[in-house]
Amino acid sequence: MSLVPNIAGDLAFSPRRIRAMVLRYLFLLKGSWPRIFELAYWPIMQMVLWGFFTQFLLTNSSFIAQAGGVLIAGVLLWDVLFRSNIGVAVSFLEEMWSRNLGQLFASPLRPYEWAVSLITIGFVRVVLGIGPAALLAIPLYHYSIFDMGLPLVAFFANLLVFGAAVGIAVCGLVLRYGLGAESLAWVAVFAFAPISGVYYPIATLPGWLQPIALALPSSHVFEGMRAVMIEGVFRWDYFVDACLLNLVYLGLGLGFFLHIFRIARRRGLLLQVGE
Amino acid sequence: MSEHVVEVAGLIKRFDRVVAVDGIDFRVPRGAIVALLGGNGAGKTTTISMLLGLLIPTAGRVTILGEDMLRHRYRVLPRINFCSPYVDMPKRLSVRHNLIVYGELYGIARVRDKLAALAHDLALESFIDRPTGQLSSGQKTRVALAKAFLNDPELLLLDEPTASLDPDTADWVRNYLRRYQEAKGATILLASHNMTEVERLCSDVLMMKEGRIVDRGAPAALIAKHGRQTLEEVFLDIARGLSASAAQGAARGAAP
Numbered sequence: 443m444s445l446v447p448n449i450a451g452d453l454a455f456s457p458r459r460i461r462a463m464v465l466r467y468l469f470l471l472k473g474s475w476p477r478i479f480e481l482a483y484w485p486i487m488q489m490v491l492w493g494f495f496t497q498f499l500l501t502n503s504s505f506i507a508q509a510g511g512v513l514i515a516g517v518l519l520w521d522v523l524f525r526s527n528i529g530v531a532v533s534f535l536e537e538m539w540s541r542n543l544g545q546l547f548a549s550p551l552r553p554y555e556w557a558v559s560l561i562t563i564g565f566v567r568v569v570l571g572i573g574p575a576a577l578l579a580i581p582l583y584h585y586s587i588f589d590m591g592l593p594l595v596a597f598f599a600n601l602l603v604f605g606a607a608v609g610i611a612v613c614g615l616v617l618r619y620g621l622g623a624e625s626l627a628w629v630a631v632f633a634f635a636p637i638s639g640v641y642y643p644i645a646t647l648p649g650w651l652q653p654i655a656l657a658l659p660s661s662h663v664f665e666g667m668r669a670v671m672i673e674g675v676f677r678w679d680y681f682v683d684a685c686l687l688n689l690v691y692l693g694l695g696l697g698f699f700l701h702i703f704r705i706a707r708r709r710g711l712l713l714q715v716g717e
Numbered sequence: 718m719s720e721h722v723v724e725v726a727g728l729i730k731r732f733d734r735v736v737a738v739d740g741i742d743f744r745v746p747r748g749a750i751v752a753l754l755g756g757n758g759a760g761k762t763t764t765i766s767m768l769l770g771l772l773i774p775t776a777g778r779v780t781i782l783g784e785d786m787l788r789h790r791y792r793v794l795p796r797i798n799f800c801s802p803y804v805d806m807p808k809r810l811s812v813r814h815n816l817i818v819y820g821e822l823y824g825i826a827r828v829r830d831k832l833a834a835l836a837h838d839l840a841l842e843s844f845i846d847r848p849t850g851q852l853s854s855g856q857k858t859r860v861a862l863a864k865a866f867l868n869d870p871e872l873l874l875l876d877e878p879t880a881s882l883d884p885d886t887a888d889w890v891r892n893y894l895r896r897y898q899e900a901k902g903a904t905i906l907l908a909s910h911n912m913t914e915v916e917r918l919c920s921d922v923l924m925m926k927e928g929r930i931v932d933r934g935a936p937a938a939l940i941a942k943h944g945r946q947t948l949e950e951v952f953l954d955i956a957r958g959l960s961a962s963a964a965q966g967a968a969r970g971a972a973p
Contacts, residue, residue, distance in 0.1 A: 454791070462821030469814040470807065473848075536807065544804035545864070548769045549822040550794045708773045710732065713766060713804065 463559030485575035526605025529564030531627035607695035614702035659687040728777035739928035755925030761908035800865040801876035808850025855886040875907040912949040
């Protein structure tokens with residue numbers, strides 16, 4: 443990939459084209475209050491539900507009593523992963539639903555620029571979705587996830603990237619198999635929930651499942667989160683492992699998507715979106 | 718600079734066992750308006766898609782503006798554009814927002830000025846802030862044309878540009894295309910099965926059937942060659958598999 447113009451005024455990787463695509467998704471959000479409402483609705487509902495559950499457990503569980511916010515933090519951080527994945531996939535689906543792929547790829551837009559714009563808008567959607575829930579937890583349960591400080595940024599960034607990597611791979615599957623595979627966008631990421639240790643340590647899992655869990659960046663993030671909240675230490679080993687694994691997953695996700703994109707051009711799928 | 722804006726050689730597209738385009742060769746001279754004419758399934762849209770790089774050919778070569786489209790499509794795409802009623806723009810975005818996004822994608826300098834000029838030329842002002850999905854067919858066509866003219870393309874690829882339009886709007890679109898071509902010296906390749914449109918607009922016609930180019934020439938020359946009165950009669954002869962000589966016989970009343 444080069445930033446050198448391949449003809450006058452046309453970059454092989456253009457921030458302007460990425461900005462154009464981000465703008466396209468922002469225009470869509472701006473013009474649709476139900477979309478914005480939906481972004482914040484589920485994280486708030488999740489936070490309220492698990493917040494009350496946490497209050498109940500605080501008096502009945504020594505594990506929770508050690509760190510009152512551990513479940514709420516798990517809920518909010520899991521939603522970062524989920525919303526990042528959904529943010530990427532739904533923005534992709536918007537193009538499928540509006541039969542816009544032919545127009546987009548008859549323009550100078552490169553598929554990798556599109557992928558970067560999808561990841562960027564996924565980040566925006568996460569902030570819009572999780573932000574209100576995180577803020578609401580402060581008056582409701584006297585718990586602020588922001589008290590974690592810089593480690594929160596590390597967890598947030600890693601979950602965002604992993605969600606985007608899964609989302610980009612799902613986009614490839616939907617591009618290949620059409621809107622009949624649309625439901626993958628909503629459910630695929632849940633395959634990682636039981637083995638990411640969102641609400642319980644990875645040690646809880648059966649021995650044979652633990653290496654699989656530790657191959658996911660998300661499990662390192664949630665182990666790291668508990669280390670901060672219960673032991674009060676930031677575990678660099680978890681952070682570094684999560685970052686390295688994310689590089690691998692993001693590379694695989696992008697590579698898979700670009701491979702499918704080429705298949706789509708061979709099979710005429712860019713013009714035949716649908717079930 | 719090549720005299721030909723489009724050069725196609727041995728172009729084939731197969732989808733599994735279906736041959737959509739079967740070894741076509743043609744060239745489009747600079748500044749010409751050329752039609753790909755054929756019935757449904759003749760291979761017109763597949764050909765246009767391969768010219769745009771949306772579809773990778775099974776075999777053959779496509780050269781546009783002197784560049785090999787398989788290897789250097791991104792050198793070409795900023796200089797060409799296309800319009801098709803079969804490919805939409807986001808319906809929930811307003812016309813203005815859609816055109817701003819595409820203006821940015823094409824790297825247009827002063828997008829808003831360009832948008833204002835196109836809105837005036839194509840009479841978009843009255844609905845420019847309405848969602849694109851709420852427009853009539855005629856309005857959508859004008860918006861699609863505005864998108865196609867954003868980058869002042871040297872080559873315009875049009876897939877049935879007046880499909881589903883009423884005769885008045887269709888005539889307006891044809892006149893607009895003609896004026897653009899004359900003003901900019903642009904080249905236009907359009908796929909159509911609207912004979913009137915092709916006769917009025919095009920200097921040359923490529924007749925397609927079952928993925929092959931079965932005849933070619935100026936509309937008047939094709940009509941004379943087939944001994945017919947109109948291009949529509951020529952089209953019907955070709956669609957029904959009559960050769961030029963048999964068609965002339967049929968035109969005189971003999972059995973084909």
